[in-house]
Amino acid sequence: MTETREARRSQTDLPAGYQMEHDPDDLWGDARVIVNIGPTHPAMHGALRMVAKLNGETIEKSYCEFGFTHRAKEKLGENRTYHNFAVYTDRLNYCSALINNVTYALSVEKLMGIEVPERCVWIRMICCELARIMDHLICIGINAVDLGAFSFFLYGFHQREEAYTLVEKLCGARLTTSFTRIGGLMGDAPDGFERELKAWVEKTRQVIDEMDDLLTNNKIWKKRTVGVGVFNKEDCLQYSFSGPNARAAGIDLDLRRDQPCLFYKDVEFDVPVAQNGDVFDRYMIRLSEIRQSLNILSQCADKMKKGPIWSEDKRVRIPEKTVVHNTMEGMIHHFKFFMTGFDVPEGEAYTQFEAANGELGFYIVSKGAPRAHRMRIRGPSVWHFQAISPMVEGEKIADMVAALGSINIIAGELDR
């Protein structure tokens, strides 16, 4: 290699004895290319921007910018009632909007000390696991598309559409669900929902096995992902990694198991952990987590019983439409509920939940008003995106695309 380079150099018209000042392994002299990737680029997941200084194909140094879709969610949280704000939580991680809805409802209920009935909790758990599967399917699917494996993506995308149809049966919307209410749900699951869910789970199991066969041992896939975008355990702790990305690096922690809320104590599931923390391990973790989520879903469908879905707490119970339309008191109640909102007692709480990407947290400080004093949203993507620059330093620019896809950055959650 060195000889050919010397030979090539001798053919150029450099004066004899000329010593180049730069590093001899440096193919392109001191020339560096600055590449501006994004904010609108197919390889960037959402409106993100990365500016990279390249030496040939290798990234020497880079920096990231975001905030292009900043919608001031935290400010809105301070200026909308608790009931109003549920809509805005859909637009955080829009790939798994149901998880955001549930976490938000949990956080306000925690401040108010509200317990919701059993059926409501089971439906919420089904929502969370469905959303997790949809999020993981899109993450590994798009990661594969970025690296050229398009058919793999379509297998998963079909099942994902079917999952959206299930969500549509629950709440009428596909993407921006706004399904939960403080102290309850928008509506009950339709008759036969459990049966349809179980049929979907069985079908998805087969599809996941097929997807596994199709890609996992593929030589090209392995060459593009094994040892690429490595982020080890110490780095993960430094950058507060959580969720599948942390588990891929050997951090054995899942908030569903370790700080259980809802009924995660009553279902059986494993927490997959890998050791290398590269793109391949993140893919494998997500694939195994889909299988675990499918197990949880079928257990939920078995354990779900008929019953009420609303907490009987008078502060948060939205009056029934028949009462609203036929009685004066009901209409006043309805009007007061939606126009003024309900007071949340003074206090503060940080509620965390294992979202599809990692630890999603709502830190709410209440001063006893119908609007929060502070509504802080801890999105896992922020902490993951921060690590992309150190992660890809010294790697090829094409591997940056693989690494970025594997940590699953969702711009809605990043910009808030």
Added chain:
Amino acid sequence: MDIRHPIPGNGGDWITRFGDIWKSQVAELQKVFGSAIEEVRMPVVYPTDVPIVYVQKAKILEVLQFVKASEGFSYGFLADITATDETADPRFEVVYQLFSQTQLCRFRLKVRVPEGEDVPSVVTVWKGANWAEREIFDMFGIKFSGHPDLRRILMDERWVGHPLRKDYPLKGYQIFTDSQAVDPERLK
């Protein structure tokens, strides 16, 4: 109806699970740091889910290093850094949400910051604190001393004002027609 109730954890059993751990940790902090611990708010007594410990601003770096590394604490995971505008004197509070991955309990440290004063940056303790502190600077205008790169993060660099302050107007425009150019200084 008495509205000041203790806030249980997500699992509902945090106080029974971690109550003793928290008590001993707070006692240890008070023993080691003495007057640097300004105030302690425990769950049940105060409506919060985890203990809140107010630390003197100058000592926060030491306290965080202590709770991260020492036996019995091991709060190795920085869940979040954020701030609140209390519209009082001192005006701001910077909030550190901590999580122990070994004991599985959470903890909250707070620092009171008067307007216009700096807070020591914790980037030396957790590298991930970098963007969180930039966001606080962006949204509240609290400066962090010793931060390697304290610039705005969500808003444009030319933006005037700090949006999450309580006196920031809810409506108004600041329009920039051109995008921010590549900054070669940041690629060195």
